[in-house]
Amino acid sequence: MKWVTIKNQKGAMVQIHGNQAIQKLLFLILILCSFVYSAEVEEFSYVAEAKALVSDTEIVAGNMIRLKIRANGDKVVFPNIEEIDGVKVLEQHEIIVNRPHYINGVLKKERTILILTFAPHHDVTIPSYDVKIDGRMYKTEPVKIKVMPATAQNIEDNNKFFLHLEVDKKSVMVGEAIVATVYLSLKLGLQLSENPQYTKPAFKGFFSKELGDEKVYQEGNRQITELKYLLTPQSEGDFTVGPARAKLGEVDKKRRDMFGRFIRTRWVPIASDRVKIKVTKKPQESDLVGSFTIENSLDTKNVKANKPVTLTVKVTGDGTLEDFEFSDFEIDGVTVYGDDAEIATGLSNNTVHSTYSKSFAFISDNDFTIPARRISIYDTKSKMVKYLEVPSYDVHVEGSQALATQKPQVKIPAAGKMHSNLKIPQKSMLDTEEENNFSKMQSSPPWWMIVLTFVLGFLVMYLFKYFPSMKWKRKGSTIKEHEALKILYAHINESKEIEDMVRKLYAKKHGDKSIIIDKTLLKMLLENKELRSKK
Numbered sequence: 001m002k003w004v005t006i007k008n009q010k011g012a013m014v015q016i017h018g019n020q021a022i023q024k025l026l027f028l029i030l031i032l033c034s035f036v037y038s039a040e041v042e043e044f045s046y047v048a049e050a051k052a053l054v055s056d057t058e059i060v061a062g063n064m065i066r067l068k069i070r071a072n073g074d075k076v077v078f079p080n081i082e083e084i085d086g087v088k089v090l091e092q093h094e095i096i097v098n099r100p101h102y103i104n105g106v107l108k109k110e111r112t113i114l115i116l117t118f119a120p121h122h123d124v125t126i127p128s129y130d131v132k133i134d135g136r137m138y139k140t141e142p143v144k145i146k147v148m149p150a151t152a153q154n155i156e157d158n159n160k161f162f163l164h165l166e167v168d169k170k171s172v173m174v175g176e177a178i179v180a181t182v183y184l185s186l187k188l189g190l191q192l193s194e195n196p197q198y199t200k201p202a203f204k205g206f207f208s209k210e211l212g213d214e215k216v217y218q219e220g221n222r223q224i225t226e227l228k229y230l231l232t233p234q235s236e237g238d239f240t241v242g243p244a245r246a247k248l249g250e251v252d253k254k255r256r257d258m259f260g261r262f263i264r265t266r267w268v269p270i271a272s273d274r275v276k277i278k279v280t281k282k283p284q285e286s287d288l289v290g291s292f293t294i295e296n297s298l299d300t301k302n303v304k305a306n307k308p309v310t311l312t313v314k315v316t317g318d319g320t321l322e323d324f325e326f327s328d329f330e331i332d333g334v335t336v337y338g339d340d341a342e343i344a345t346g347l348s349n350n351t352v353h354s355t356y357s358k359s360f361a362f363i364s365d366n367d368f369t370i371p372a373r374r375i376s377i378y379d380t381k382s383k384m385v386k387y388l389e390v391p392s393y394d395v396h397v398e399g400s401q402a403l404a405t406q407k408p409q410v411k412i413p414a415a416g417k418m419h420s421n422l423k424i425p426q427k428s429m430l431d432t433e434e435e436n437n438f439s440k441m442q443s444s445p446p447w448w449m450i451v452l453t454f455v456l457g458f459l460v461m462y463l464f465k466y467f468p469s470m471k472w473k474r475k476g477s478t479i480k481e482h483e484a485l486k487i488l489y490a491h492i493n494e495s496k497e498i499e500d501m502v503r504k505l506y507a508k509k510h511g512d513k514s515i516i517i518d519k520t521l522l523k524m525l526l527e528n529k530e531l532r533s534k535k
Helices: 020-044 152-158 429-441 447-464 481-489 496-509 519-526 529-533
Strands: 003-007 013-017 050-054 058-060 065-072 087-103 106-118 124-126 130-133 136-139 143-148 161-167 171-173 178-187 197-199 206-210 215-219 222-233 237-241 245-251 265-271 275-280 291-298 302-304 309-318 335-338 342-348 351-363 368-370 373-379 384-390 393-398 418-420
Touching: 050 143, 065 130, 161 245, 161 265, 161 275, 291 373, 291 384, 481 496, 481 519, 496 519
Parallel strands: 058 143, 171 275, 302 393
Antiparallel strands: 003 013, 050 065, 065 106, 087 106, 124 143, 130 136, 161 178, 178 222, 197 245, 206 222, 215 222, 237 275, 245 265, 291 309, 309 351, 335 351, 335 418, 342 351, 368 393, 373 384
């Protein structure tokens, strides 16, 4: 049998059998081993490095750039990156990719990647970053990004989808309303596998509220989704609002299952532009900024004792009333109930239009006066401070003189929006005389009344055993205290007991823990047939 000596790619001499088929087979095996050895040498010669990679080097303003800083090594420390060439980083996170490789003959499996997302609106240069890998410093190469302006033509040609943010005013004063609008534009026919994941803009330094529902309409060959926000600046200064962000799940047409269906979603992050707003101090202090009118009405000026009188105040006009509050009244000798304000805000001819409405109920047993109120408004058109007036009202309480002679009632401390400042009337001479007369009338009963009472009591006890036994069922009260308050409030003027119970229930409802409700009395008042018939 013949043997043949050959040299492999390493330079080693190898003898193979003379059979031609076996020679060819062994030759192929040696070639494969040589490739494996070469790959192993390549991995073995692996060195630590830091490299910067970007998703695009040329974009249209509004698109997002994803920067990946890739580092090979066991222990990697990335720099803290909050801005890239003056552009704020919107998102960042690290991932570890397990890819087997050799370092100095030792198998390693870690590759760390820092991913940063930002949305430049001008040309930027990603600088060189220092990355610490296994105790040594490595530098990335700088990368230049060209940003084209977001003109209509660029948007049409280069964007399947984009976000845009705009405001109706870029220079306002504290308290002046601003309308911010976000547009999400999608090219018609675009197939999305998932609903967009939307994040509203950051409105730091502003009170913000969404105005109405989103609007969806078609404009040319694009579908537009529109969202509006009401912004109210809280302090003076230079502010930046935005960007709005979204992730859209686009169907990856390169991946299909065995039935030809698309099986993968490619999430594409996008961001809107940011807008700078300058907020200045109001030239003159005022409660509101805008143009408003006021309406007020009192349901009656003559009322029976302990019956409510209702004052309604309504402010309407152009501007925001979201953070406005009409303060409660405090009147000596009068209990005041203030309802929660009703505020409505919308757009009328692209102008913020607001309505504020609030009612107050006044209850007293003596004549009283509702004091006047004044609201100051800085009118942005006339550049002057104007005032809205709520006049004073004199209310006459019928029978107030007679009620003045009644015994004083203990005042219940107020809680929540209830203001009870009832004055305790001075003790009159009539009260003293009545008490003296009553004490004089008290004397020991005659002897025959005592005997008669004893006989009647014995007779009742004797006859009681002949009556059938009676089962008294206590009807459980199913009405809660807040429901009882609603029922009794409508009858507050019918008796002093009801008035006192209403005040106690109201005070307890608003957090006064010192109030103790007499359950027996409450049940008696609720079970009163006359009261129930009036419900």
